[in-house]
Amino acid sequence: MDLGLLYSGGKDSTLAALLLEDFYDVTLVTATFGVADAWDHARRTAEELGFEFETVELNDDVAAEAVEQMVEDGYPRNGIQQVHLHALETAAGMGFDAVADGSRRDDRVPSVSRAQAQSLEDRHGIDYIVPLAGFGRGAVDSLVDETLDVTTGPSEEIPKADYEAELRDLLADEHGEEAVAEVFPDHTQTYVTSLSR
Amino acid sequence: MDLGLLYSGGKDSTLAALLLEDFYDVTLVTATFGVADAWDHARRTAEELGFEFETVELNDDVAAEAVEQMVEDGYPRNGIQQVHLHALETAAGMGFDAVADGSRRDDRVPSVSRAQAQSLEDRHGIDYIVPLAGFGRGAVDSLVDETLDVTTGPSEEIPKADYEAELRDLLADEHGEEAVAEVFPDHTQTYVTSLSR
Known part of the structure; x- marks a missing residue:
């Protein structure tokens, strides 16, 4: 079975890939608006x-x-959620038997309800899988420690290929760097460099 | 890391074990009230x-x-939920680093809320993991087809070691076979005989 996993190069989506690789032919799919080359780090x-x-x-x-949603809100949650749902819809139309993402149990965003999951599955005739939905922060941290080498730092210095990098760029273009600092205060990111085991 | 997985011999908890085995030292734990020997099939x-x-x-x-709860309700859901939470508490006290169960995304029962999960983790200093929380019915069915040999039939003929078998026995002892038929109408069960891959 072919599975497309929305992939940022971060620890959550990498761990999701490792959990699925024995059961699916996994393709890592990095979604991009074409405004930055962070996807190259994911590649x-x-x-x-x-x-x-x-x-x-x-x-x-x-x-x-x-x-615009993020500027209006003053925080990124709803904007990132919209982009994530759009990325899932896009991945679901790529011809895979299943699509997946790296959301965890304790993530506030992205967050796909059971009804949204079932709708995505029914409309596209696919399975939608969230391998880390049943893993809390402690479990994810332990597994990352045991399996991955990661680099951590402030969002603006870490070349992670989630939507955030590109949305930050767009936000700066439209509303200036102050808007970025207001919407994304002190956010840290990690990305995976290799397997440690 | 040592992980205890609540295990019935059914397809969900078996699939959960396979998803975790590369990441944890998994012990399958079958909970029993000591009134039937269905645990022997799980063993x-x-x-x-x-x-x-x-x-x-x-x-x-x-x-x-x-x-008593099931008789009062006329359906098994709340009774099984109580027993499942008790089984999780019991497993969490057995000395594992993590405990897990085979609940799926679409299960109505057992269903452990995020708050209950976090409380279990905090009180026992463990991780609580639900490997199938992000898998819907379609995904579970596909994975079972690809990985497991299973036997399916009516609950009363399938020796699966979930609490249901023992609760049925206790219900019959206390309230007669009619009560069993009323609380558990036409329920089918599956249990796993071997790996197919």
Whole structure:
């Protein structure tokens, strides 16, 4: 069975890939608005880990709406949620038998309800799988310690290929760096460099 | 890391074990009230699959309360939920670093809320993991087809070692076979005989 996993190069989506690899033919899929090249870091990590890798282009209008939503809210949650749902819809149309993402039990965003999951599955005739949905922060941290080498730092210095990097760029273009600092205060990111085991 | 997985010999808890085995030292734990020997079938499946196996004795008072709850309700959901939470508490006290169960995304019961999960983890200093929490019915069915040989039939003929078998026996003792038929109408069960891959 072919599975496309939305992939950022971060620890959660990498761990999700490792949990699924014995059961599916996993392709790591990095979604991009084409405004930054953070996806290239995800590609390098995917290669280092031995996974198939693809990028998929998202709709610019969704990015623009998400940026306006974040400015209006003063925090990124709802904007990132919109982009994530759009990325899932996009991945679900790529011809995989199943799509997955790296959301954890304790994530506030992205968060896909059971009804949204079932709707995605029914409309596209696929399975939608969230391998870390039943893992809390402690369990994820332990597994990461045991299996991955990671680099951690402030979001602006870490080349992680989640939507955030591109949304930050778009936000800066439209509303200036102050808007980025207001919407994303003191956020740290990690990305995976290799397997440690 | 040592992980105790509540195990019935059914397809869900067996699949959960396979998802975790690369990441934890998994012991399959079958909880029993000591009123039936269905645990022996779980032991045989565990042995066939090459997992460590233990039984753990649950509190008789919890069984008695669950049976009365089911008779009062006319359906088994709340009674089974009570027993499952008690089994998790019991497993959490056995000295493992993590405990897990085979609940799926679409299960109505057992269902452990995020707050209950976090409370279990904090009070016992363990991780609580639900490997199938992010897998819907379709995904579980596909994975079972690809990985397991299973036998399916009516609950009364399938020797699966979940609490249901023992709760049925207790219900029959206390309230007669009619009560069993009323509380558990036409329920089918599956249990795993071996790996197919």
